[in-house]
Amino acid sequence: MLEIADVTNTAADFQLAVMSLRQADIRSDLNVTEIPSPDKLAKHSLALAAHVGAESHAAQADAGTGRFVLLNSDIPQEGWGGNFRIICFAKSPLETDIGQDELITDVCWAWLEDSLKARGAGYTLQAGTITRIISQGYGAMSGQSDHAELELRASWSPTDSNFSAHLEAWQDLLCMMSGLPPESGISRI
Numbered sequence: 311m312l313e314i315a316d317v318t319n320t321a322a323d324f325q326l327a328v329m330s331l332r333q334a335d336i337r338s339d340l341n342v343t344e345i346p347s348p349d350k351l352a353k354h355s356l357a358l359a360a361h362v363g364a365e366s367h368a369a370q371a372d373a374g375t376g377r378f379v380l381l382n383s384d385i386p387q388e389g390w391g392g393n394f395r396i397i398c399f400a401k402s403p404l405e406t407d408i409g410q411d412e413l414i415t416d417v418c419w420a421w422l423e424d425s426l427k428a429r430g431a432g433y434t435l436q437a438g439t440i441t442r443i444i445s446q447g448y449g450a451m452s453g454q455s456d457h458a459e460l461e462l463r464a465s466w467s468p469t470d471s472n473f474s475a476h477l478e479a480w481q482d483l484l485c486m487m488s489g490l491p492p493e494s495g496i497s498r499i
Contacts, residue, residue, distance in 0.1 A: 311332055311333070312331060312332050312334055312336055312342060312358075312477075313343075313344065314328055314331060314332055314344050314356065315344060317354075317356070320354045320382075321353070321354060321382065321384060323382065323393065324354040324382040326471065327380060327382065327394065327471070327473045328356060328380075328473075330471060330472060330473035330474045331356070331358075331380065331473050331474055331477055332474075333474045334473075334474035334475075334477040334478050334481075335474075335478055336481070337481050337482075337485060339362060339363065339485060339490055340360045340361065340362060340363075340481055340484070340485065341360065341361045341363060342358055342359070342360045342481070343358065343359055343360075344356070344357065344358055344359075345357045345358065345359045345377070347379065348379065351379075351381055351397075352381035352382055352383050352387075352395070353382065353383050353384055354381075354382040354383075355379060355380060355381050355382065356379070356380045357377060357378070357379045357380075358377070358378045358379075358477070359375070359376070359377055359378075360375065360376045360377075360378070360480075360481065360484055361373060361374070361375050362374040362375070362402070362484065362485065362488045362490065373402070373403070373488060374400065374401065374402035374403070374484050374485070374487055374488030375400075375401050375402075375484075376398065376399055376400040376401065376480065376483075376484040377397075377398065377399040378396070378397075378398050378477060378480045379396065379397040379398070380394065380395075380396055380473065381394065381395040381396070381397065382394050389435065390435065390467050391434055391435045391467045392467050392468075392469075394467060394468050395465055395466075395467055396433075396465060396466055396467070396468060396476055396480075397463075397464075397465045398462070398463075398464050398465070398480050398483075399461070399462070399463050400461070400462045400480070400483055400484045400487055401459060401460070401461045401462075401487075402459065402460055402484070402487040402488040402489075403457070403458065403459055403488075404442075404458040404459060404460050405458065406444065406455075406456045406457065406458045408458065409442050409443070409444050409458025409459070409460065410442075410444060410458070412442075414442060414460060415440040415441075415442060415460075418440050418460055418462055418487060419438070419440060419462075421483055421486045421487070422436075422438070422462065422464055422479075422483050423436075425479035425480070425482040425483045425486070426466075426475075426476070426479045428479070428482070429475040429476070429478045429479040429482065430472065430475050431468065431470070431472065431475035431476045431478075431479050432468060432469035432470040432472070433466040433467060433468055433469055433476070434466065434467050434469050435466060435467045436464065436465070436466035437464065437465055437466070438462060438463055438464030438465065439462075439463050439464075440460065440461065440462045440463075441460070441461045441463075442458065442459075442460055443458065443459040443460075443461065444456065444457075444458050445457040445458070445459075460487055462483070462487070
């Protein structure tokens with residue numbers, strides 16, 4: 311079970327959402343931990359970090375990494391379509407030739423939507439950006455090989471109370487971006 315700090319001093323609907331998150335199946339190829347939540351985004355929030363690999367994130371500097379944040383407000387927020395919003399970040403290294411392909415961003419967005427659908431996570435009002443980064447060394451760093459990364463920043467509003475499905479979908483997305491096999495029926499390219 312995912313270890314999450316006590317939230318008994320929060321609103322009942324947020325407590326139920328956290329109970330659902332605790333029930334999520336955590337992939338064995340990820341290290342998922344609670345981290346400090348961002349301030350002032352919502353009355354209640356919970357943030358998780360994940361690093362590809364079961365070892366510490368320091369040993370996995372070149373592997374995928376991500377953040378998952380659940381926001382909750384007592385009253386529906388404009389643009390959320392309800393009282394909850396999920397924000398996620400996922401970043402992974404890529405082979406340079408794949409990073410140069412402009413279609414990889416479309417593929418990554420499809421992975422997000424496919425992950426949510428495969429896990430049965432109901433959502434609406436999704437938004438986000440995907441950035442391809444190609445790094446090339448110059449001067450004293452010219453001997454280093456080119457490096458590519460893919461970063462996804464997205465948010466959506468859950469339309470159901472199965473918050474564990476949203477967390478599991480985010481995990482699947484991060485693993486897909488990092489080249490790991492899917493666990494929930496998402497097709498690889």
